Amino acid sequence: MPFTRTVRRPMTLALMLALSTVAGAQSQTTLTLVADSNIQMAMQGIIDAYQKLNPNVRINATFAPTDQILVSVRTRLGAGNAPDLFSVYPGAGSALSVIPLVQAKQLLELSDQPWVSGIPSTFNDVLKVGGKAYFFPPTQTTIGAIYNEDAFKALKIAVPSTWNEVLQMCDSAKAAGKVAFALGNKDSWVTQLIPYALVPTTVYAVNGTFDAQQKAGKASFAASGWREAFTKYLEMNTRGCFNANPNGTSFQQQTQLVASGEAIAAVSVAGILPLIQANNKDAKLAMFPLPGSNTPARNWIPAAPSVGLGIAPTSKNVTAAKAFLNYFSQNVDTYAQLASELPLAVTANTKVVPALTRMLPFIRTKKTALFMDQRWPSPEVQQVHLAGIQELFGGRTTVPALLQKMDQTYNK
Amino acid sequence: MSRAEVSPPSDAVARAHRARPATGVPVIFIVPALVLYVFVVVYPSISGITYAFTDWNGLTATRGFVGFRNFRELLGDDAARAALGNTFRLALGVMVVQNAAGLLLALGTHARLRSRFVLRTLFFAPAVTSTLIAAFLWQYIYDPSGRQGLNALLGSLGLGTWQQDWLGNPDLALWSVVLVVVWQYAGYSMVIFLAGLQGIPQELYEAADIDGASGARKFWHITWPLLAPALTLNLMLSLVGGLKLFDQVFAMTGGGPGYATETLSTLVYKQAFVFGHYGLGTALAFMLAIIVAAVSLIQLNLLRAREVSE
Numbered sequence: 001m002p003f004t005r006t007v008r009r010p011m012t013l014a015l016m017l018a019l020s021t022v023a024g025a026q027s028q029t030t031l032t033l034v035a036d037s038n039i040q041m042a043m044q045g046i047i048d049a050y051q052k053l054n055p056n057v058r059i060n061a062t063f064a065p066t067d068q069i070l071v072s073v074r075t076r077l078g079a080g081n082a083p084d085l086f087s088v089y090p091g092a093g094s095a096l097s098v099i100p101l102v103q104a105k106q107l108l109e110l111s112d113q114p115w116v117s118g119i120p121s122t123f124n125d126v127l128k129v130g131g132k133a134y135f136f137p138p139t140q141t142t143i144g145a146i147y148n149e150d151a152f153k154a155l156k157i158a159v160p161s162t163w164n165e166v167l168q169m170c171d172s173a174k175a176a177g178k179v180a181f182a183l184g185n186k187d188s189w190v191t192q193l194i195p196y197a198l199v200p201t202t203v204y205a206v207n208g209t210f211d212a213q214q215k216a217g218k219a220s221f222a223a224s225g226w227r228e229a230f231t232k233y234l235e236m237n238t239r240g241c242f243n244a245n246p247n248g249t250s251f252q253q254q255t256q257l258v259a260s261g262e263a264i265a266a267v268s269v270a271g272i273l274p275l276i277q278a279n280n281k282d283a284k285l286a287m288f289p290l291p292g293s294n295t296p297a298r299n300w301i302p303a304a305p306s307v308g309l310g311i312a313p314t315s316k317n318v319t320a321a322k323a324f325l326n327y328f329s330q331n332v333d334t335y336a337q338l339a340s341e342l343p344l345a346v347t348a349n350t351k352v353v354p355a356l357t358r359m360l361p362f363i364r365t366k367k368t369a370l371f372m373d374q375r376w377p378s379p380e381v382q383q384v385h386l387a388g389i390q391e392l393f394g395g396r397t398t399v400p401a402l403l404q405k406m407d408q409t410y411n412k
Numbered sequence: 413m414s415r416a417e418v419s420p421p422s423d424a425v426a427r428a429h430r431a432r433p434a435t436g437v438p439v440i441f442i443v444p445a446l447v448l449y450v451f452v453v454v455y456p457s458i459s460g461i462t463y464a465f466t467d468w469n470g471l472t473a474t475r476g477f478v479g480f481r482n483f484r485e486l487l488g489d490d491a492a493r494a495a496l497g498n499t500f501r502l503a504l505g506v507m508v509v510q511n512a513a514g515l516l517l518a519l520g521t522h523a524r525l526r527s528r529f530v531l532r533t534l535f536f537a538p539a540v541t542s543t544l545i546a547a548f549l550w551q552y553i554y555d556p557s558g559r560q561g562l563n564a565l566l567g568s569l570g571l572g573t574w575q576q577d578w579l580g581n582p583d584l585a586l587w588s589v590v591l592v593v594v595w596q597y598a599g600y601s602m603v604i605f606l607a608g609l610q611g612i613p614q615e616l617y618e619a620a621d622i623d624g625a626s627g628a629r630k631f632w633h634i635t636w637p638l639l640a641p642a643l644t645l646n647l648m649l650s651l652v653g654g655l656k657l658f659d660q661v662f663a664m665t666g667g668g669p670g671y672a673t674e675t676l677s678t679l680v681y682k683q684a685f686v687f688g689h690y691g692l693g694t695a696l697a698f699m700l701a702i703i704v705a706a707v708s709l710i711q712l713n714l715l716r717a718r719e720v721s722e
Contacts, residue, residue, distance in 0.1 A: 071685040078470045078690075095688045104471035186580060188668055247669040248556035248580025379687050391670030394582040 029320045030058045032083035034073055036307050037063040038271055042339035049334075050327050057320055066189070070095045077106045082312035084321045088135040090305045091126040091374030093382050098127065098134055101310070107134040108311040113322060115329035120345050122366075123305050126374045135310035136325045138332045139341035142287075142303040142359050143197045143371075145181065146258065146273055147265035149284040155264065159358070162294040163232065170241035173264055181236070182263035183246040184254030191389035192373075192382070193267045194236070194290070198229040200300035200369035201292025211375045214410070221410070222403040229292070230399045234392060247393045255279060271306065273340040273355055286355045289362060301359060303368035306341055377410065384409045464695035469688045482695035492696065494671050495679040498586060499700075502661075502675060503654030505590040506597075510650045511643070513594055514601025519635075521602065522609045532606070536599035543596065547663035550592045554578035554664075579665055582672035589673055592660055597653070601646045608642030609635070644715040651711060655704045676700045 035043050040063040047059045062083075064072065069087055074095055076082045088107065092099035101107045109132055110116065116133045127137050152159065155176050160166045173180035185191045202225030203210050213219035221227075236242065243249055243257060255272070257263035259279030266276075267290055277285055289301045309328070311321045328335070333351075336343050340353050346363045362368055373382045388402035397405075464482055468475035486492045517535050521528045538546060553561040556577040563575040578588040612635065620630045658677035661667065667674035667682070676696060684693030 067686070074470055074685060074688065095686055100469075100688065101471070104469060106471050186665075186668070188666060243557070245556035245577035245580050247582075248554070248577040250551070253555075253557070383682070383686065387668060387670045390668045391582070394580070394669045394672070396582050396670055396672070 027056050028058060029056060029317055030060060031085060031317055031320055031324060033059055033061040033085040033309070034069060034076075034083045034087065035061065035063055035085075035309070036069055036087045037065050038269075039307060039339055041274055042335050042341075045338045046328055046331060046335055049331070050324060053327070054323075057324070059324070066094075077101075077104075077312065080314055082106070082314055084315040084317050085309050085311055085324065087307050088310035089307050089374075090123070090137060091370075091376075092378065093371075093373030093376045094379050097374075097379075098310070099129055102129040102134050106313065108313045108315070108318065109134055110136065110311065110322070110325070113329075114326060118329070118345060123344070123370075126370060127305055127308075135308045136329060137305040137308035137344060138328060139306050139336045139339060140303055140344050140346075140363075141270050141306040141339075141341045142301055142356070142363070142368075143193055143267065143269050144287040144289050144301060144359055145197075145265045145267050146270075146276060146285055146287050148258065148261060149286055151178070151261055151264040157264070159288045160291055161296045161299075162291050164294055166236070166291060167239055167241075169265075170236065170239050174240045178261075179243045179257060179263035180241045180265060182249075182254040182257035182266040183242040184249040184251040185246040185390055185393060186249055187251040188386040188390060190251050190254065190268075191386050191393075193269070194233050195226070195229045195385075195389070196302050196371055197267050197290040198232055198292040199226060199372060200302050200367075201298065202226070202228040202232075204369035205293075205298055205300040205367070211370075215375075217411070220403075221406045222400065226403055226406075227399055230389075230392065230402065232292070233389070234399070237393065247390055259283060270340050270342070270356055270359070273353075274338075286358065288358045299362075300367045300369055301362045302371055303342070303359075303363050304371040304374055305344060306339075378412075380412070381406060381409045460694055461698055463691055464698045466691045468690045470684065470690040471688070475691070478691065482692045483699070485692065486696055486699065491671060491674065492676075492679060495674045495676050496703075498671075498673060499655060499657075499675045499677075502586060502590060502593075502657060502673075503651055505587065506593045506654035506657070507647060507650045509590065510594045510598050511601050511646050513598035514646060515605050515639075517598060517602040518605030518609055519631075522606060532599075532602070535602055538596045539600040541596065543659040544663050546596050547592065547660045550595075551579070551664055554588060556580055580669055582669050585665055585669060585672045589657075589661055589664060592664065593654070593657065596660075597650065601650065604642050604646050604649075605639065608639045612638045640715070640719040644712070644719060647715060648708060648711060652704055652708055655700070655707065676703075 033047070043063070044061065047061055051057060051059060073082065073086045087096060088101060089097045091097050098107065111132045113133070113136075115136060119127055119133065119137065123137070123140075124131070127133070127135075147159070155172055155178065157169055157172050158165070160169050170180040181194075183190070183194075206225055207213070207219070210219055210224060214221075237246070243254075243263060254263075254266055255276055256279060258266045259276050261280075261283070266272075270287060273285055273287065277283065289299060291299045293299055309325060311318060311325070315321055332343055335341075337353055340355060342352050342356060342359075342363065343350055346352075346360070348364065350360075352360055373379075373385075376382060384402075384406050388397060388405060391397040392399065392402060463475070465477060465479060466475035467478050467481075521532045521535070525531070555561040555563060556579075558564055558567055558572075558575055562578065566572065566574045576584055579585050616634050616638075617630060620634060625633070656677060657675060658681070661673050661675055661678055662681065665673040667678040677700065680693050680697045680700065682693075683689045683696060
């Protein structure tokens with residue numbers, strides 16, 4: 001065989017292969033995504049499914065705890081090299097909430113996207129800014145008591161539907177040598193969960209326009225049911241509802257207490273259910289509303305849009321990022337199942353993960369209040385709230401003093 | 413060899429020697445490092461200071477000049493004042509205990525023990541450990557449940573009443589952090605003290621022995637005065653390190669419970685990254701830098717004066 005033919009054929013083949021690789025690389029789109037690690041399992045499920053359907057799109061996803069997300073994404077936004085897609089929180093209570101981000105022109109407007117019409121108008125003030133949509137909020141979540149059904153049965157404890165029954169549950173668990181509610185207040189975000197579970201009943205069931213009145217300067221933390229909620233929180237502590245030393249116990253330890261069965265319940269967001277389940281695959285977990293009063297019909301629960309995804313205005317892959325959000329919006333039920341959350345719009349036919357069945361009637365009958373910080377004017381109120389609860393448990397402040405400080409910070 | 417052969421160089425030669433630096437060769441050697449230092453440290457620091465006089469939120473391209481408003485706000489802020497108090501308590505605690513422990517370790521491992529080299533390595537090892545890893549490790553040691561760590565040890569020794577919520581009790585949390593810093597850096601102080609001890613002439617101790625001096629007198633009249641340079645260095649490093657401390661506090665307590673361990677460094681972080689007040693955060697960082705510089709200068713002058721007098 002002549003030398004030229006011997007060499008020419010493999011070279012031609014190699015050249016064709018190289019050209020096809022280059023062509024393939026040119027059509028490949030890489031999206032960068034930075035999201036909250038609380039939703040990692042569910043988000044990764046959506047990403048994997050999307051990449052399978054769209055092999056030309058690669059999503060480089062990074063997950064980190066909320067506090068780290070706030071730092072890294074804000075810094076990248078400020079430096080002009082933000083990821084294409086990143087976690088955005090409803091309202092104005094966090095450094096990555098939609099309202100301050102839109103005010104700083106750091107979110108791409110998405111009002112023309114097909115999923116916008118599916119956002120319930122009740123959430124407009126925390127999901128939209130000036131009537132325009134800037135991020136995709138996939139689900140809503142709720143806060144309640146995650147409990148071990150088998151442990152309740154073994155201790156013959158019924159799910160409480162009144163405040164007094166909550167205290168009785170604490171007594172029964174304590175008598176059996178168990179912790180009724182695991183509490184890891186060392187991680188400051190955990191401190192807010194019990195007040196958030198009680199305040200819908202003690203504040204919003206009584207005064208549905210509390211937020212508007214507070215904004216207008218006609219209502220305050222100090223002169224509202226917040227006082228009752230904090231008092232009940234401390235009553236739970238003195239009654240022995242919690243593990244010893246909640247201020248020194250971390251969220252991780254709280255999770256392990258429930259997973260190991262040492263504690264029979266913990267008040268948390270619904271999205272934590274998969275995490276506890278991952279620590280004990282055999283545990284039968286479910287959630288019940290934490291009753292804030294002794295009248296079951298008067299009890300409300302917190303339910304609010306959870307963290308969503310926005311697109312950076314500096315993104316060079318806007319079309320691909322929008323396409324991913326559209327796919328995401330068409331698969332929110334899958335996401336909700338993976339994340340143990342609820343679809344944003346709950347109808348009579350909405351199916352939820354069995355663990356959340358007890359929460360559904362409250363959402364259907366609109367006996368719900370948004371997470372309180374979503375309507376607070378700045379992250380500072382939340383910081384005072386979180387640190388103040390640690391101080392309450394450490395005996396360094398009182399309920400009236402904390403409420404006064406929260407009012408001062410709110411009005412600053 | 414005649415005297416002339418070893419006589420000093422003539423004036424012409426001396427001038428030539430003095431003129432040599434003018435060739436510029438040494439300057440060229442420092443240029444790369446100087447350029448790097450200017451661009452990596454000096455320029456960002458000076459441009460950073462300008463943010464302290466603005467209302468920048470870290471996101472917008474524009475920032476408004478607000479003069480000294482950020483500084484006035486900080487001076488009237490309860491949280492900043494509390495953080496300042498915590499910072500000084502923490503820095504002083506670290507400085508005193510770390511150096512006392514370091515000196516004891518140095519004296520112990522300076523003795524002619526067979527195992528002294530192994531002990532020195534062991535005591536120095538925490539200083540080369542990542543501060544974050546050390547902080548996470550100590551979170552387990554401080555586990556309040558009594559199932560593991562320090563409380564479990566106290567329980568097994570029959571000292572159950574000594575068990576504490578080390579990081580959750582606002583009265584204890586700051587000192588628990590101090591203990592971790594001391595554990596980590598006492599070995600570092602030990603090495604500096606050891607260098608000082610090894611520089612003390614043995615003849616002085618031999619003379620003291622002949623005079624019948626006790627161990628305590630030898631320490632007080634020989635070791636302590638001659639350790640003054642090492643002490644100056646150790647006090648400076650530990651105080652400055654304590655004033656700037658961030659990693660251990662942030663990893664172990666996040667400034668809590670409440671504000672019990674909030675320091676100026678953690679407050680800078682919160683103002684800038686949690687609240688989005690970059691201008692205020694930079695102003696606080698600038699104030700911290702001035703405080704560190706002022707305290708260091710005062711301390712250095714006092715300690716240098718002591719070195720001279722002794």
